[in-house]
Amino acid sequence: MVGGMLSKNTVKFIKSLHQKKYRVESGKFFVEGEKSVIEVLQSGFMVDLLLVTKEFATKNTSLLTGIKAEVLFVTASQLEQVGQYQSNDSALAVVQMKPNEAFFPEEGELILALDEVRDPGNLGTIIRIADWYGIKKLIFSPHTAEFYNPKVIQSSMGSFTRVHFYYGELAKAFQEWKLPVYGAFLEGVSIYKLTNPTPGVLLLGNESQGISKEMEKWVSSKVTIPSFGKAESLNVAIATAIFCDNFKRLVHQ
Amino acid sequence: MVGGMLSKNTVKFIKSLHQKKYRVESGKFFVEGEKSVIEVLQSGFMVDLLLVTKEFATKNTSLLTGIKAEVLFVTASQLEQVGQYQSNDSALAVVQMKPNEAFFPEEGELILALDEVRDPGNLGTIIRIADWYGIKKLIFSPHTAEFYNPKVIQSSMGSFTRVHFYYGELAKAFQEWKLPVYGAFLEGVSIYKLTNPTPGVLLLGNESQGISKEMEKWVSSKVTIPSFGKAESLNVAIATAIFCDNFKRLVHQ
Numbered sequence: 001m002v003g004g005m006l007s008k009n010t011v012k013f014i015k016s017l018h019q020k021k022y023r024v025e026s027g028k029f030f031v032e033g034e035k036s037v038i039e040v041l042q043s044g045f046m047v048d049l050l051l052v053t054k055e056f057a058t059k060n061t062s063l064l065t066g067i068k069a070e071v072l073f074v075t076a077s078q079l080e081q082v083g084q085y086q087s088n089d090s091a092l093a094v095v096q097m098k099p100n101e102a103f104f105p106e107e108g109e110l111i112l113a114l115d116e117v118r119d120p121g122n123l124g125t126i127i128r129i130a131d132w133y134g135i136k137k138l139i140f141s142p143h144t145a146e147f148y149n150p151k152v153i154q155s156s157m158g159s160f161t162r163v164h165f166y167y168g169e170l171a172k173a174f175q176e177w178k179l180p181v182y183g184a185f186l187e188g189v190s191i192y193k194l195t196n197p198t199p200g201v202l203l204l205g206n207e208s209q210g211i212s213k214e215m216e217k218w219v220s221s222k223v224t225i226p227s228f229g230k231a232e233s234l235n236v237a238i239a240t241a242i243f244c245d246n247f248k249r250l251v252h253q
Numbered sequence: 254m255v256g257g258m259l260s261k262n263t264v265k266f267i268k269s270l271h272q273k274k275y276r277v278e279s280g281k282f283f284v285e286g287e288k289s290v291i292e293v294l295q296s297g298f299m300v301d302l303l304l305v306t307k308e309f310a311t312k313n314t315s316l317l318t319g320i321k322a323e324v325l326f327v328t329a330s331q332l333e334q335v336g337q338y339q340s341n342d343s344a345l346a347v348v349q350m351k352p353n354e355a356f357f358p359e360e361g362e363l364i365l366a367l368d369e370v371r372d373p374g375n376l377g378t379i380i381r382i383a384d385w386y387g388i389k390k391l392i393f394s395p396h397t398a399e400f401y402n403p404k405v406i407q408s409s410m411g412s413f414t415r416v417h418f419y420y421g422e423l424a425k426a427f428q429e430w431k432l433p434v435y436g437a438f439l440e441g442v443s444i445y446k447l448t449n450p451t452p453g454v455l456l457l458g459n460e461s462q463g464i465s466k467e468m469e470k471w472v473s474s475k476v477t478i479p480s481f482g483k484a485e486s487l488n489v490a491i492a493t494a495i496f497c498d499n500f501k502r503l504v505h506q
Contacts, residue, residue, distance in 0.1 A: 121374075125488055134481030159484045192502050228387030228501055231412045235378055238494045241487070245495050248481055249445050 004072050006051065014051075014082040014094060020146055027097045029148035032083040034090035036158050038063065041093070043161035049094040051079060056090040069093070084150045097148055100166050103137050105177055110199045110247060112138045113170055113181075115215045116206040117236055120145045124155025125237040126204075131159035133244040138165040139173055141215075174201065174218045181219050182247075183211050184239050188222030191246045197221075199251060202243050207236050257325050259304065267304075267335040267347060273399055280350045282401035285336040287343035289411045291316065294346070296414035302347040304332060309343040322346070337403045350401055353419050356390050358430055363452045363500060365391045366423055366434075368468045369459040370489055373398045377408025378490040379457075384412035386497040391418040392426055394468075427454065427471045434472050435500075436464050437492050441475030444499045450474075452504060455496050460489050 016022035017030050028048065031040045034056065041047060047069040053076055057064060064071065076089040083092050105111050112135050117123055123145040130138055144167065145152060153160055174181055180200035203219060205211035211219065225234065225242050234242070269275035270283050281301065284293045287309065294300060300322040306329055310317060317324065329342035336345050358364050365388050370376055376398040383391055397420065398405060406413055427434055433453035456472060458464035464472065478487065478495050487495070 125491065128484050129487065129491060131482045131484035132478075132480050132487055134483075136482075157484065157486075162483055225385075225498070226501070227385050228505075229384045229389075230387075230415055231381050231384035231410065233410075234382065234385055234494070235408075235490075237488075238378065238382060238491065241491045241494055242498045245478070245498065248479070252479075252481075 004070070006072050006074050006078055010049070010072070011082055014092070017094070018084065018150065020149070023097070023146075023148050028094055029097060029153065030083065030092055030094050030150065031153055032079070032085050032088050032092040032150075033154070036153065037091040037093050039158035039161045040095055041067070045098065045161060046096040047093045048096060051082070051092045053079065053089055053091065084154070100168075102166050102168060102173070103139075103164050105137060105179060108199050109137065110135050110244075110251070111177075111179070111201045112240070112244075113140075113173075113201050113203045114138065114144045115141045115170060115203060115211050116209070117144050117204065119207055120149040120151035121155050122207065122235070122237045123147070123149075124152040124157075124160070126240050127152070127156040127163055127165075128159040129237065129241045129244055131156075131162050133248050135244065136162070136164055138163055139170060140165060140167045141170050142167055170203070170215055171218055177201070180221060182221045182223050182243070183216065183219030184243060185211065185219075185222045185224055186233065188224035190226050191223050191243065192226060194221075194223065194246070194250055197247060197250055199247075202240070202247065204236055204240050204243070257323070259325050259327050259331055263302070263325070264335055267345070270347070271337065271403060273402070276350070276399075276401050281347055282350060282406065283336065283345055283347050283403065284406055285332070285338050285341050285345040285403075286407070289406065290344040290346050292411035292414045293348055294320070298351065298414060299349040300346045301349060304335070304345045306332065306342055306344065337407070353421075355419050355421060355426070356392075356417050358390060358432060361452050362390065363388050363497075363504070364430075364432070364454045365493070365497075366393075366426075366454050366456045367391065367397045368394045368423060368456060368464050369462070370397050370457065372460055373402040373404035374408050375460065375488070375490045376400070376402075377405040377410075377413070379493050380405070380409040380416055380418075381412040382490065382494045382497055384409075384415050386501050388497065389415070389417055391416055392423060393418060393420045394423050395420055423456070423468055424471055430454070433474060435474045435476050435496070436469065436472035437496060438464065438472075438475045438477055439486065441477035443479050444476050444496065445479060447474075447476065447499070447503055450500060450503055452500075455493070455500065457489055457493050457496070
């Protein structure tokens with residue numbers, strides 16, 4: 001770790017990472033704020049560049065010892081200039097994306113599948129929920145929000161470091177896996193009435209359209225969250241949480 | 254219903270309602286988008302002024318017949334100019350706030366209490382969740398986000414019309430009501446282990462601080478959402494949903 005200065009080119013480069021185009025081009029994204037930066041440094045992600053304030057460096061000397069990333073000392077106002085946070089007095093990391101590698105579920109594992117969830121805040125919240133419920137593998141349809149969007153990273157609260165995800169054709173994966181697919185629908189069997197559900201895939205759909213007609217064919221069990229009032233629907237992240245909660249409760253009972 | 258033109262003063266007035274100061278001063282707020290405007294027109298709220306596009310008026314003639322509000326015909330771009338939505342091709346309503354009236358719980362009723370929830374998006378989502386689970390009464394500590402904030406209205410998806418809420422000292426209300434208070438804590442009894450819980454108050458705390466020390470004294474049962482993974486916490490709206498879901502399941506079993 002050697003502390004250098006922040007150059008104009010570096011500022012320009014980090015700012016470019018606010019746009020998907022430049023993230024994809026460079027294969028890099030950024031992570032900001034104390035908690036998330038500490039988590040990404042302790043994860044399997046490769047950090048290329050780390051901007052830290054003196055305060056962050058002092059509090060986290062052991063974490064920075066022997067670090068491979070280039071480390072630059074900056075002020076809080078420099079962090080706020082390059083990042084998206086309105087206030088950040090700790091750190092920002094430029095990190096390498098991981099390759100988009102398919103996974104195969106293990107026996108008894110619960111998998112989360114998202115069919116065109118578009119809002120980055122929803123995706124980040126869903127990743128945090130998955131991490132809370134110990135769901136380690138997520139598959140996203142090709143047009144689901146981008147995992148490396150700064151808002152996804154922010155709303156996942158560090159959980160983005162602990163999940164294995166990939167973007168791919170859901171139908172192809174479901175065909176290979178041969179697992180039950182539980183789909184969240186407004187009409188389906190009450191999730192309270194499931195007994196000993198075989199673990200498999202929990203499928204959640206788009207914010208306004210729900211699960212697409214194309215994917216509906218792959219659903220082996222249509223399940224629904226009982227309603228006791230008059231709201232027409234629940235936000236997709238809320239629905240994900242309630243599905244995960246009920247499944248985990250039933251499987252662990 | 255008489256269709257008039259949108260004056261500069263009206264534009265200025267509606268724009269002022271983006272700020273809390275002017276909402277409080279005028280006792281008015283605005284609601285935008287087709288679904289929410291239709292719901293507010295069908296609710297107990299008093300609509301003062303309604304901006305509608307020709308398309309909205311044509312689709313909703315019966316709703317506009319005999320309406321007391323002043324109705325102005327506008328274009329989509331005029332709606333977008335005065336509101337907060339990036340796209341709105343239907344309607345915007347200026348609505349009177351309701352008086353801040355205390356309620357008293359009925360027997361067997363589940364009440365939601367928020368202790369300093371600050372984010373308007375969270376508050377709106379929580380209102381939508383309450384409406385889904387048939388929870389009709391909510392009490393908010395004085396510094397909880399403002400109910401009439403446009404982001405609260407937007408994220409409640411019309412559910413703001415169906416709840417009775419008031420801002421007041423939680424301690425005072427709890428003392429009066431003499432009901433069990435279930436507080437969401439990271440350490441507490443697993444919510445899966447509650448059996449036949451007596452309905453009462455579900456208390457949720459601030460996004461980063463949780464339930465305040467002051468309010469903790471009023472909690473008769475500390476309950477927690479079991480975790481199976483590594484995320485340190487859940488978003489407060491997510492936690493609210495899981496609490497409501499488990500309570501409703503247990504009470505209705």
